[in-house]
Amino acid sequence: GAGVSQSPSNKVTEKGKDVELRCDPISGHTALYWYRQSLGQGLEFLIYFQGNSAPDKSGLPSDRFSAERTGGSVSTLTIQRTQQEDSAVYLCASSLLRSDNEQFFGPGTRLTVL
């Protein structure tokens, strides 16, 4: 079946512009996660959606970052007034909510802020 998809695969923007990154999770997965991977670094948690519950936003680095998940499926991560330090690969993952919690990752969006 189809895996997690993300768009765009690459995004180049100018400092100060807003960007939107999209994630389509695996059908039927109730949990959706956003992570950020800076060059040569591990993954940093950003935000987590679970069903209709309020999202866990504890990983968002600033109020310039926001995300929504419409209809329990597609999610959009928005970064306002982008800064150069926002340059990274943004990875989305989805999972069923069970104890082994295997998360399936999308291919990521590489964001470059000039």
Place this chain on the structure above:
Amino acid sequence: AQKITQTQPGMFVQEKEAVTLDCTYDTSDPSYGLFWYKQPSSGEMIFLIYQGSYDQQNATEGRYSLNFQKARKSANLVISASQLGDSAMYFCAMSSISGSARQLTFGSGTQLTVLP
């Protein structure tokens, strides 16, 4: 808070030999899961193996096994019979099972190079 430590930034192994990638963790959660992911140069994150904190036996998946030592808080990945295609970045990660926070906390990774 959870923390994952991978102390080996880079490792080399000869093809067909076994290699162990180290991972130690810290958590206050009574129930948790430990994961290993592989990230080749293409960038995709590939799930390898999972170990639950209450699992009595060490997890195995083909050539991958997880050496889980709960008292030492370690969850080392063992890859047997290394292949050239195993060259990649390997991440250890954990998540809470008992709590509502199911996000993964990742270590900094180990870059494995398999030599022909």
